[in-house]
Amino acid sequence: MKSIWIVLKKETMDSMRDYRSWGTGLFWALFGPLMMGGMLIMIGSSVREDVEKTLHLPVQNQAYAPDLMQFLEQHDVIVEDAPGDPEAAVRNGDVNVVLVITKGYADDFSRGESATVQLITDSTRQMAAIEVNRVENLLEGYNTRLATLRLIVRGVDPQIVDVVIVKDVDVASPQSRATSLITFLPYFLIFAMFNGAAPIVTDATAGERERQSLEPLLINPVPRRNFVMGKMLSAFPFSAASLGVTLLGFVTVFNVLPVDEFLGVRISFDVFTLFFIFLICLPISLLAGAIQMVVASFTNTTKEAGTYLPFIALIPSLPGLAIAFFPVKPALWTMLIPTFGQQILINQLIRMEPVETMNIIISTGMTLVSVAGLSIIAIKLYERERIIARKG
Amino acid sequence: MIDVQGLSKTFGKKVKAVQNVSFSARNGQITGLLGPNGAGKSTTLRMLYTLLKPDSGTAYVDGYDISSSPIEVQSRIGVLSDAQGLYPRLTARENIRYFGQLHGLEVEELEGRIDSLMTMLEMKPIADRRTAGFSTGERLKVAIARALVHDPDNILLDEPTNGLDVKSTRTMREFIRRLKEEGKCILFTSHIMQEVAALCDQIVIISNGMVAAQGTSAELLHHTGRDNLEDAFIDIIGTEEGLS
Numbered sequence: 001m002k003s004i005w006i007v008l009k010k011e012t013m014d015s016m017r018d019y020r021s022w023g024t025g026l027f028w029a030l031f032g033p034l035m036m037g038g039m040l041i042m043i044g045s046s047v048r049e050d051v052e053k054t055l056h057l058p059v060q061n062q063a064y065a066p067d068l069m070q071f072l073e074q075h076d077v078i079v080e081d082a083p084g085d086p087e088a089a090v091r092n093g094d095v096n097v098v099l100v101i102t103k104g105y106a107d108d109f110s111r112g113e114s115a116t117v118q119l120i121t122d123s124t125r126q127m128a129a130i131e132v133n134r135v136e137n138l139l140e141g142y143n144t145r146l147a148t149l150r151l152i153v154r155g156v157d158p159q160i161v162d163v164v165i166v167k168d169v170d171v172a173s174p175q176s177r178a179t180s181l182i183t184f185l186p187y188f189l190i191f192a193m194f195n196g197a198a199p200i201v202t203d204a205t206a207g208e209r210e211r212q213s214l215e216p217l218l219i220n221p222v223p224r225r226n227f228v229m230g231k232m233l234s235a236f237p238f239s240a241a242s243l244g245v246t247l248l249g250f251v252t253v254f255n256v257l258p259v260d261e262f263l264g265v266r267i268s269f270d271v272f273t274l275f276f277i278f279l280i281c282l283p284i285s286l287l288a289g290a291i292q293m294v295v296a297s298f299t300n301t302t303k304e305a306g307t308y309l310p311f312i313a314l315i316p317s318l319p320g321l322a323i324a325f326f327p328v329k330p331a332l333w334t335m336l337i338p339t340f341g342q343q344i345l346i347n348q349l350i351r352m353e354p355v356e357t358m359n360i361i362i363s364t365g366m367t368l369v370s371v372a373g374l375s376i377i378a379i380k381l382y383e384r385e386r387i388i389a390r391k392g
Numbered sequence: 393m394i395d396v397q398g399l400s401k402t403f404g405k406k407v408k409a410v411q412n413v414s415f416s417a418r419n420g421q422i423t424g425l426l427g428p429n430g431a432g433k434s435t436t437l438r439m440l441y442t443l444l445k446p447d448s449g450t451a452y453v454d455g456y457d458i459s460s461s462p463i464e465v466q467s468r469i470g471v472l473s474d475a476q477g478l479y480p481r482l483t484a485r486e487n488i489r490y491f492g493q494l495h496g497l498e499v500e501e502l503e504g505r506i507d508s509l510m511t512m513l514e515m516k517p518i519a520d521r522r523t524a525g526f527s528t529g530e531r532l533k534v535a536i537a538r539a540l541v542h543d544p545d546n547i548l549l550d551e552p553t554n555g556l557d558v559k560s561t562r563t564m565r566e567f568i569r570r571l572k573e574e575g576k577c578i579l580f581t582s583h584i585m586q587e588v589a590a591l592c593d594q595i596v597i598i599s600n601g602m603v604a605a606q607g608t609s610a611e612l613l614h615h616t617g618r619d620n621l622e623d624a625f626i627d628i629i630g631t632e633e634g635l636s
Contacts, residue, residue, distance in 0.1 A: 006493045010482075017481040212477030216538065219441050219473070220494040221466035388443050 003222040007230025011204050012237065021199035022238055028195035029242040032188025033249030039181055040257055055134055058082040058089075061101040065109070065117075068101070071142050090120045096128035097121050097135055112150060185350065186343035187317045189246055189281055194313030196242025197235035197288040204231040205296035206305040215388050225379040232289045232375065239285035247274055269350065277346050280360060283367040284316070284339055290374035291316075297381040319343055335359050338367040393419055393577055394440065394546055398449030401435055409435040411601045412449065417579045417594065419545065422572050424588040425581040427598035428629065433581035434474060436598070437550050440579070441471045453546055467495060470544035472552055476535040480524035484515060484534045487523060488541050495542035502541070509537040513567075529560045536567065547571055549580035553587060565591060589621045599629045 015022065060082035062069050069079050083089040086098035100118040108115035117139065121132045148158040208214040218227065254269045291312055299305040316339035335341035341363030348355050381387070394417040401410040410432040417423035425433045438444040440451055442462040450457055456464040478487050485506060492502040510516050513533045518526065523534060540547070549568070553561045568591060571578055582588050588595055589609055596606040605612060605628045609621055616624040 002496075003494060006490070010479075010490050013486075014479055014481050208477075211480070212475035213479060214477075215443065215473050215475040216471070216477070216491075216535070217494075218443060219466055219469075219471045220491060221463045221496070222494050223463065385444055388438075 001226075003226045004230045004233070007222075007227055008234050011200070011231055011234035015200045015203060015234065015238065018199070018203065021203065022196075025196045025199055025238060025242055026245060029192040029245040030249050032185075032192060032246055033253045036181060036184065036188070036250070037253040037257060040253070043181070054078055055131065056080055057097065057099055057135060058086070058095050059099045059101065060086055061103070061105070064101040064103070064106045065115075067109075068117075068142060071145075072138060075138055075141075077138065086120050090122050093122075093125065096125070096131045099135065099139075182350065183347060185250060186346040188250075189243060189277070189346065190284060190317040190339055190343070191313055192242040192246040193239045193281065193285050194288045194292070194316070195310075197239035197285065197292055198309040198313065200235040200238045201231070201289060201292040201296055202302050202305040202309060204234060205293065206299045206302045210301045218388060224383045228293065228379045228382050229375065232286075232293045232378065235289035235292070236285050239288050240282060243278060243281050243285060247278060273349050277349055280342050280345055280349075280364070283364050283371065284342060286371045287316075287338055287367055287374070288313075290371045290378060293378040294374055294381060297378065297387065316340075332359075332362070335362040336366050338363075338370045341366070393417070393455075394423075394451065394453050394579055396436075396440070396449075396451040399436060399439055399446045399451060400448045401432075401439060401444060402447055409601050410439070410446075413598070413601070413603050414449075415594075415596045415603060415606055417546075417577050419577045420572060420575045421593040422568060422578045422580070422591050423594040423596065424592035425579065425596050425598055426585065426588045426625065427581075427583065427604075429583055431598045432601035433583075433598055434550055435601075437473075437548055437579070437581055441469055441473070441548055442466055467542065468544055469546045469548055470539040470542070471547075472535060472539045472549045474550045474554075476531065478523040478526070478531060478534055478538075481522060483520045483522050484526075484530075484537075485510075485519045487534055488537045491538045492541040497542060505541055505543065506537070509540060513537055528556065529563075532556070532560060532564070544576075546577045547579070549578070551581055551583070553582070553584070585622055585625055597625065597628050604628045 055077045057072065057077050058080045059069070059072075062079060062081075072079055082098050082100070083094065086095075086100060089095050090098055098120040100120060102116045102118065105115045105117065119132070119135060119139070121128060147161070151158045151161070208217065218224070251269050251274060292309055295308050295312055296305050299308060319337070319340040334344055341359065345355055345359060345363060396413060396415050396417075399410055399413045400408075402408050413432070413436055415423070425436065427433050435444065439446050440453070440458060442458050442465055445459065450459050452458070453465045454468050456468065458465050479490070482490070488506050488509070489502065492505065497505065510519055513536060515530070515533045515537070518530055518533075523531065526534070552568070553564050556564060565587075568578060568580070572593075580591075593608065594606065595609060595612060597604045597612075605615065607615065612624050612628070613619065613621065616627045618624040618627060
């Protein structure tokens, strides 16, 4: 047992001096919070701007339709003079939309006939869609209002023309789109834990073989399993530190940005929640070390390990991506899958939903069982002669 | 004291690296395994330091079976293998200390031992420098100190002068002689005839994974009827290939 501690101590000291490796791990740890912060700002600002901003609408021939102009201004639209060539202006992207009142509009309007307006848009421009949509809705509203008035004047119940009333119940509001972003949070946590462990495991295995120090090391009178355990455990503090940094990064992002306003949901990220998430995730740090030890036993060089290990980080975080699109209820079977259970628990915690103690126990237990299983596999792999017989 | 009894090792199904190799290496003597490249010298040594398991036969180090008591064997041998990688981010002293700790040495004994090895190998000036950027000679000194930190009675050296310049080679040979004077059992491999002839009390000639001949240099000369060792070696092995 003492030799496990000796190996662990040496590997930790060695890795601490390898600034570049754990610096890279640290970058990955901050990658999640930075990316989510960026996306929140983008989504949040587009939601606010398009919904709340007063709309500037260039209109040609305003004089033909004073009533419509008045209606638009009542609905927060600032009517502006249209550019000389409206179509060219839209095509060049100088303006998103131009309303053109046709020459016959005034006459048709006063006779009570259908009067024509043109809406000049470019449908390939995604950015303009919200603005165009808003103008269309306003025109539609004006149309309905006048039609209703005309029917009433003629003594007809306006409802007679409403054969079917369609009410939009849009579930995918911009807010809920943004909420699904939060579901990515566990994904980033797991990603950070694996990436925190990766450089340490790589150096302690493939690195050891690459610099030809593995053979002398293994001649020391220490059971092979103690080397494996010591090396595996040395990745744990680095992985846990990555997790901590990522969590602190998210706290910073959620406290600096007005997330409630952006997302329309309250996100709980107090000290207690934070600590709880940290504890729930810790077994995954052990799992990260164990899986990577197994994979690294097949690699000869750090370069080779560097091509495999990032994939390993991706696999356990995939369920997190999946639940971002297909919400899963915290059922028993989900808790049986290491990393999947934790991702669901984290989601519950940050949404301030009640978490069942049993689920935490099962998920932690299953993860630790997997760690034990993988450790045994790793030990068996490192006991093989091939571990030294081939050279990088 | 190393006693090798009928060691055999096959890689895959066809490559018979070592076949029925038997010899013994006594305390206070230098025993040389001489043979061309690929003759099975390193494989034999690797079985002795327990990183490879023999298919049949076994060996005893101070009476401990390499197959059934590998840990006992490992604590009684000091090995300078072909692979001599150091930890570049650790200082020379830390590299040696790590191995001493793995051998279970206690702090005072360990630090005293490290100091005396460093004096003996004249490596005080590099003691607390990180080993990244060490010269070949400096690296070798760390590797030797690391291998001998637990003061083993049996010392296995795999091609110890390979790739060394003249000065380092001389230092190495002097060091091997000094270990002999201390009464250690020294077993080393080489494909260099002059080296073996100059250093060894006992010579074991290995060819194609088998022991072709063994004895003192006088016995080998007598056995072949030649008057110089070089001719004797070539007679025994049957070819000059792979020797120098």
